[in-house]
Amino acid sequence: MAQASIASIGDSEFDRDTAVTARAEGVYETRLASGWTIMNVVNGGYLLAVIGRALGDALPHSDPFAVSAHYLTPSTPGPAVIRTEAVRTGRTLSTGQASLYQTAEDGTEVERIRVVASYGDLDALSDDIRTAAKPPEMPPLERCISTADGPTPPGDFSMIDRLALRLDPATVGWAVGAPSGRGEMRAWFAFGDGRDADPLSLLLAVDALPPTAFELGLKGWTPTVELTAHVRCRPAPGPLRVALTTRNLAGGFLEEDAEIWDSADRLVTQSRQLARVPRE
Structure with missing residues (x-):
């Protein structure tokens, strides 16, 4: 596993601000950027993407299929640590879990969000689609x-x-x-x-x-x-x-x-x- 920032698809702001660095097996460091906040609290979707990037590196499969997160305490901009664990790895799906932690003012480590997710290869999925869903009606x-x-x-x-x-x-x-x-x-x-x-x-x-x-x-x-x-x-x-x-x-x-x-x-x-x- 590379001991450097995870490669991303480009040098966009989103890629830079969701970058994670592997420090040990299954352990990643990141810095939550101040530009992704709502009411001075880090946005939940941005947090999910940061953890999702770490899980995509830690698991054999790189594409998120199903991601479930419980938000335990509000996250703030600044350093964070993500600890991941592979729960099960299979031929088409891998399941893992991850938690993001930040250090409080008193020096204690606080868990901010816990995620369980299944990853796979979206390009390998069948193109058979049977759906009653329709795109939302909205102006151009x-x-x-x-x-x-x-x-x-x-x-x-x-x-x-x-x-x-x-x-x-x-x-x-x-x-x-x-x-x-x-x-x-x-x-x-x-x-x-x-x-x-x-x-x-x-x-x-x-x-x-x-x-x-x-x-x-x-x-x-x-x-x-x-x-x-x-x-x-x-x-x-x-x-x-x-x-x-x-x-x-x-x-x-x-x-x-x-x-x-x-x-x-x-x-x-x-x-x-x-x-x-x-x-x-």
């Missing part, structure tokens, strides 16, 4: 609203500067004080520096949009408790369409279901997360 990219020009989510949302998001106008009522109440968020997703999406970046994309809680009339940080993502195929080049929906808010928690479609109209990723309702 040029008729959607760029987050570079507004609307700006309340509070610190620095990761928007890393992305080229274009929001469906039907899901931005929250920005003008008129949320729809439907619990929906849709957008075109791309990286600001033009990097094309790959399987690893899909783990970021499922958690990159403003939360559906905004369209439910809620404001503030919506912390993720658990997130599971299924990567179904390698995305074609070009912007992605991301659709989020929430059907049930109860007991101070809500679910957020995500579908990601690529430029070839293929459903490339699905996810569900459980999140806490914002405390205003």
